[in-house]
Amino acid sequence: MCGRASLTKQEKELEQRFNASFYTEDILRYNPLPNFNLAPTQTHPILIMENGKHFQLMKWGLIPSWAKDEKIGSKMINARVEGLLEKSFFKTALQSRRCLVPLDGFYEWKTIQAKTKIPFRIQTTNQEIFSVAGLYDLWKNNKGEVIYSFTIITLPANEMMKKIHDRMPAILDPDAELLWIDHSLSMNQSLELLSPYPSELMHMTELSPLVNKVSANGPELLVPAKRTSTSNTLFD
């Protein structure tokens, strides 16, 4: 699964990386970056291809347009790639509402025992911004305000990720990013772009439990955990 992430860069860096721009009013009203602890329901800049490439602020957790209540969104933070074509929940989004989720890391917790979990930060080896394949939708609340929301597609874990978890987010090869949000692709063509990112191009760092708290959000979260006597048995 993928339930927490980071994008520790500024808006300007994001604009340069994707050659796309923010809406000025979004930046004035919100201040989404940098974010050291992106959690479900929080607002994140998402890249879409509507009237040109631009970043749209969206809440993490897909709220389908027909939902009566936005609460469903906080559960719909991931979509398994294996089920995308079979589930009405996601199928229409896969057809016409694909998006890129820019991140520079994500967090996973390795379960040691029922009540013991250790957080890890996973990055690409170049430590740069990468894109995760996502889906989005628009939902109207009872005031008539439009709420954008997104979900992150997950794949079976690659060899590196298997050490801590059996799923991983669908990180896209940079060459596949623009295709993923291209409207001319069929659903099947878009699915062909999704494959586990190579273990050799990723690396992970054990963190302290500071990151557990959603309210914690600063560079101190990224400091690697001090090795302890239990650490040596983590991957048995």
Add this chain to the structure above:
DNA sequence: CCAGACGTTGTT
């Protein structure tokens, strides 16, 4: 046809 669901994860 209509009615009702629509999701993932982890844990047991």
Add this chain to the structure above:
DNA sequence: GTCTGG
């Protein structure tokens, strides 16, 4: 909205 179940 769209799919599944009956």
Add this chain to the structure above:
DNA sequence: CCAGACGTTGTT
């Protein structure tokens, strides 16, 4: 994902 709350009534 984890952390934290989980409720109703009447009165001001």
Add this chain to the structure above:
DNA sequence: GTCTGG
């Protein structure tokens, strides 16, 4: 235990 909030 289960749901909500972030």
